[in-house]
Amino acid sequence: MEHVTQRRKDGGRTGRWGRMAGLGLLVSLVSSVGAAKTVYWLYVDTPIHPIALQYIEEGIRAAEAAGAECLILQLNTPGGLVETTDRIIQRMLASRVPVIGFVAPSGAQAASAGFYILMATDLAAMAPGTRTGAATPILSGGGGSQENEDVKTLRRKAQNDLIALMRSLTQRRGRNVELAVQAITEARSFDEEEALRQKLIELIARDRADLLKKLDGRTVVTWTGERRRLETGSAAVAEYPMSLRHRILSFLMDPRVVYILLVLGMLGLYIEMTHPGLILPGVVGAVCLILALASTQVLPVNWAGVLLIALAFLLFLLELKVVSYGLLTLGGILLLILGGMTLSRSPAEWAVSRTFLMAFAGAVGAAVALVIWYIVRAFRHPPATGQESLQGQTGWAETDLEPGNVGWVFADGTLWRATTSTSIPKGQPVRIVRVRGGMTLEVEPLSPSGLKSPSDS
Numbered sequence: 001m002e003h004v005t006q007r008r009k010d011g012g013r014t015g016r017w018g019r020m021a022g023l024g025l026l027v028s029l030v031s032s033v034g035a036a037k038t039v040y041w042l043y044v045d046t047p048i049h050p051i052a053l054q055y056i057e058e059g060i061r062a063a064e065a066a067g068a069e070c071l072i073l074q075l076n077t078p079g080g081l082v083e084t085t086d087r088i089i090q091r092m093l094a095s096r097v098p099v100i101g102f103v104a105p106s107g108a109q110a111a112s113a114g115f116y117i118l119m120a121t122d123l124a125a126m127a128p129g130t131r132t133g134a135a136t137p138i139l140s141g142g143g144g145s146q147e148n149e150d151v152k153t154l155r156r157k158a159q160n161d162l163i164a165l166m167r168s169l170t171q172r173r174g175r176n177v178e179l180a181v182q183a184i185t186e187a188r189s190f191d192e193e194e195a196l197r198q199k200l201i202e203l204i205a206r207d208r209a210d211l212l213k214k215l216d217g218r219t220v221v222t223w224t225g226e227r228r229r230l231e232t233g234s235a236a237v238a239e240y241p242m243s244l245r246h247r248i249l250s251f252l253m254d255p256r257v258v259y260i261l262l263v264l265g266m267l268g269l270y271i272e273m274t275h276p277g278l279i280l281p282g283v284v285g286a287v288c289l290i291l292a293l294a295s296t297q298v299l300p301v302n303w304a305g306v307l308l309i310a311l312a313f314l315l316f317l318l319e320l321k322v323v324s325y326g327l328l329t330l331g332g333i334l335l336l337i338l339g340g341m342t343l344s345r346s347p348a349e350w351a352v353s354r355t356f357l358m359a360f361a362g363a364v365g366a367a368v369a370l371v372i373w374y375i376v377r378a379f380r381h382p383p384a385t386g387q388e389s390l391q392g393q394t395g396w397a398e399t400d401l402e403p404g405n406v407g408w409v410f411a412d413g414t415l416w417r418a419t420t421s422t423s424i425p426k427g428q429p430v431r432i433v434r435v436r437g438g439m440t441l442e443v444e445p446l447s448p449s450g451l452k453s454p455s456d457s
Contacts, residue, residue: 005350012411019232023335025328027439032449034234036236037069037231037232037235037236038066038067038068038069038235038236039068039069039071039072039212039232039236039237039238039239040059040062040063040066040068040070040071040072040097040236040238041071041072041074041208041237041238041240041354042055042056042059042071042072042073042074042240042241043074043076043241043242044056044073044074044075044076044077044117045074045075045076045077045108045113046077046090046242046250046253047077047078047079047080047254048079048080048081048084048085048113048114049080049081049084049250049298049299049371050081050084050251050253050298051246051249051250051253051298052077052080052084052088053084053087053088053091054246055242055246056073056088056092057089057091059071059240060091060095060097060099061091062240062316063095063097063240064095064096064097064226066098066238068096068097068238069097069098069230069231069235070097070099070100070215070220070228070230071095071097071098071099071100072100072101072102072211073092073099073100073101073102073117074100074102074103074104075101075103075104075108075110075114075117075118076103076104076105076108076109076110077109077110077111077113077114078109078111078112079113079134079135080111080112080113081113081300082113082137082158082162084113084252084274085116085117086165087112088117088120089099089116089117089120089169090118092120092121092223093120093223094223095170098122098123098220098222098228098230099120099121100121100122100123100124100125100215100220100277101117101118101120101121101123101124101125101207102125102126102127102209102211103118103125103126103127103130103131103132104126104127104130104205105127105130106127106128106129106130106292107129107130108130109130109132110126110130110131111131111132111133111135111189112134112135112136113135113136114132115132115133115134115135115183116135116162116165116166116169116214118132118201119166119170119173119175119180119200120169120219122164122173122176122220122221122222122223123202123203123215123218123220124173124195124200124201124202124203125201125202125203125204125205125211125214125317126192126195126196126201126203126205127192127204127206127207128192128204129192130190130191130192131189131190131191131192132183132190132195132200132201133183133188133189133190134183134187134188134189135162135166135183135184135187136183136184136185136186136187137155137158137159137162137184143213145445149247152377159184159185160286162184163181163184163185166180166181166183166184167180167246167406170200172223174199175200175201176198176199176200177198179198179199179200180353182284186240191389192204194249196456199304202284202363203215208237209292209298210236210412212232212233212235212391213232213233215230215232216231216232216233217229217230217231217233218230231366251293251301252291252294252295253298255299255343255352256352256353256356257295258292258295258296258299258301258343259343259352259357261288261289261292261295261342261361262289262306262309262343263309263360263361263364264284264285264288264294265285265286265287265288265289265290265292266285266289266309266310266312266313267278267281267285267313267326267364267367267368268281268282268283268284268286268288269281269282269285269286269289269313270285270316270317270368270371271285271371272285273317274317274320274371274375275371284413291399292397296432299344300344301343301344302342302343302344304342305338305339305341305342305343305344306339306343307339308335308336309335309339309340309344311335311339312331312332312333312334312335312336313332315328315329315332315335316328316329316332316368316372319332319372320372320375326369329365329368329369329370329372330365332365332368333364333365336357336360336361336364336365337354337357337358337361338376339353340352340357340358340360340361365433366429385426389412390412390432390435390441391432391433391434391435392431393411393412393431393432393434394410394429394430394431394432394446395409395410395416395427395429395430395432395443396409396410396411396412396413396427396428396429396430397409397418397424397426397427397428397429397430397443398410398415398426399426400423400424400425400426401418401419401420401423401424401430401443402420402423403419403420403421403423404419405419406419406423406440407419407420409430409441411432411441416439416440416441417439417440417441418430418440418441418442418443419428419436419440419441419442419443420442420443420444420445421442421444422444422445424443424445428441428443428445428446429445429446429447430443430444430446431443431446432445
């Protein structure tokens with residue numbers, strides 16, 4: 001009996017130890033799951049404009065909400081708007097997760113505004129064959145020895161403000177301040193080797209796997225002074241690409257697209273005005289104009305350029321009313337080019353290229369000239385329908401026609417009431433002089449040789 005009791009006690013202790021071991025294993029699994037690291041990966045491969053700002057802000061919020069180990073901003077951008085760059089940098093500096101900048105893939109660039117964003121990251125890296133720098137602010141308007149003094153002052157103010165920003169970013173990050181400033185004052189650019197050697201960046205990585213490997217165990221200091229040791233070796237990568245909405249809106253931010261939408265919108269309305277009832281050109285034109293006007297709400301658009309484009313189509317319309325031998329059409333094409341050149345306020349790199357302008361304006365001018373040619377050609381042709389189309393046609397007298405009396409003639413496949421100023425016997429060929437009220441034809445006799453038979457026509 002004692003032996004049985006002792007065995008029950010031993011069994012109870014074994015069960016308790018087993019339950020405790022199982023509980024410890026469960027806690028360990030839960031802890032390991034809770035400690036799983038995540039790296040958020042964003043792609044900025046568009047110019048820096050308000051849609052890029054919106055995308056980056058959403059990505060940082062998502063990374064913060066998920067408690068991500070870090071956020072990697074993969075850059076491939078030619079630059080963009082200064083105001084938007086300032087707001088992106090402000091959001092990056094306020095981020096609760098470390099922000100890593102990575103210029104990739106090979107052949108990519110982080111130029112102009114992209115250089116400022118790269119310098120604002122907690123850790124900067126570049127892939128082989130990439131470049132960064134060329135951060136001189138470029139404003140449109142003026143140039144050369146004739147440049148307006150106000151424009152010069154504005155350039156100097158903008159450059160000094162950006163130099164101060166660059167000094168602040170690079171000093172705090174322990175990077176080469178003077179070389180970073182030269183990217184602004186001298187428009188210097190750097191490949192990945194020089195950038196690493198001159199302490200503008202911290203890492204060179206071939207690809208994603210190489211970057212995560214080199215980040216693993218590295219300590220970064222955020223803008224707020226928090227030191228964070230990164231654990232990225234086995235971290236899961238959460239892709240955060242631009243959504244379709246972002247892509248469409250980003251496409252509409254292209255100044256060339258805005259110019260095309262403006263011109264196509266006005267061209268559609270022009271065709272609808274010159275060819276009433278087609279409907280489709282008018283609808284397409286209205287949609288294009290709405291999209292263009294929506295883009296102008298966030299882009300630095302010069303409304304003088306928009307007015308010049310509208311004036312171009314006014315000249316195209318006047319070409320239909322005024323005999324100018326093509327001068328108004330030529331003037332309209334020139335206004336299209338001038339409107340495109342002045343469409344953007346700043347920076348100059350955001351403007352539409354002159355080659356594109358001349359090619360596109362020439363194509364639109366040719367299309368307008370073709371429309372005008374068809375309209376003029378249509379005006380020169382006699383009417384094909386209605387009462388006016390009967391004038392000049394021929395037929396036969398179905399009854400004897402006497403002055404002052406109404407008889408009948410056959411013309412255009414129909415019997416018509418007719419009058420005449422001279423006697424015309426039945427069967428005599430006649431020509432219609434005019435159509436009087438009440439659908440009565442005034443006719444005159446015609447020699448048999450002047451009448452076209454149905455087989456001839």
